[in-house]
Amino acid sequence: MPSSHLPLDQLPIRRLTSEDVLACADLSENRGWAREEYKWGLLLTAGQGYGIDDPSGEGLVTACVVTSYGPGLAAIGMVLVSDRYARQGIGRRLMRHVIAEAGDTPLTLYATSNGQPLYEQLGFADVGHAEMLRGRFDFAEPAPDVAIRPATAEDLQAVLRLDNEIFGVDRTPMITRLPAFADHLRVAEEGGEITGFAAIWPNMDTHVIGPLIARDTATAQALVASLAAATDRPLRTDVDTRHTTLTTWLKANGLEQIATTAIMIRSLPDLPGDWRRRFAPLTVAAG
Structure with missing residues (x-):
């Protein structure tokens, strides 16, 4: 039977590829989200997308992306359903x-208030919250004096070790x-040891700060200030609400x-790693 004549519960689910970026962006726009083509490009390359084609031939009915971090964790993001099929x-x-x-x-995701009841029904539990912040960073309150510099290729192995430990x-x-992917990638360093790293990457008219990994709040603040000085765009980031000192300073x-x-998780009591040093995700879509 042609898919155009199939009931919704029988429409085939297929794997998406990087060739589906525009269709995914169209779906985002359909639901009132920003198109975020640049982010979709990363997610569909680094992760695995899933979707259902609209039987009318008008793009996608639904889509999402799963970013796998091995057997220990995978992140679900960008869960969208076309308005006409909501x-x-x-x-x-x-x-x-x-x-x-x-x-x-185990699976993790960031849920809006609208999506959270569905995820709870599917076995996800609430283990925390994140606050999305946006605005022009005006340097009204200075950052602590922590040594920050642009990352180099030689830093990559140390960054990976630190990320593995904290994430x-x-x-x-x-x-x-x-x-x-990022426009700027910075590291914090003390005594030859990398103690944190952060990036900003372009998303529509903003620069997103993420990931933000640091040994303490002072280091996180210094990384943010260094990145803010490198752009004239508004900043956006998603900070774990337990990091109250950082969110107060950002505001x-x-x-x-x-x-x-x-912040929700399925099949684990909590996220792995150390939330005290994990301040913001690369993007909520990838954890």
Whole structure:
């Protein structure tokens, strides 16, 4: 039977590729999100996209991306359903498929208040919250005096070791893309030891700060200030709400809260790694 005549619960789910970037961006725009083609390009290259084609031939009915960090963790992001197919169970069907594909691998995601009830029904538990902040960084409140410099190729192995220790699973395939993906990548260093790193990457009219990994809040602040000085765009980032000193400082420097999300996980009691040194994700779509 042609897919145009199939009921919604029988439309084939397929794997997306980098050739689907524009279709994914169109779907984002359809739901009132920014197109974010640059981010979609990273996610569909570093991760695995899943989607259902609209039987009318008008793009995608639904889509999401799964970024795998090995058997210890995978992140689900960019879960979208076309407006004309909303509230018909198609998003739930895609999520069930993704969960089945993951097998025993624990899954994490950042959920909006609208999506959280569905994820709870699918076995995800709320383990924290993140605050999305946006604005022009105005340097009203100075950062602590911590040595920050641009990252070099020679720093990569040390950055990977630090990230593995703090994030809790190996995300080498994603972190090694940062030098090409980010406009600026900075490291904090003390006594020849790298104590933190952070990047900013372009997303529509903003620069997103992420990931932000640091041994303490002072180091995180210094990394943010260094990156802010390198751009004239507004900044955006998603900070774990437990990092109250950092969020207060960011707000004192011109950023404002625009949303909050729940950090959720399935098949583990909590996220691996050390949240005290994990300040912001590369993007909430990839954990």
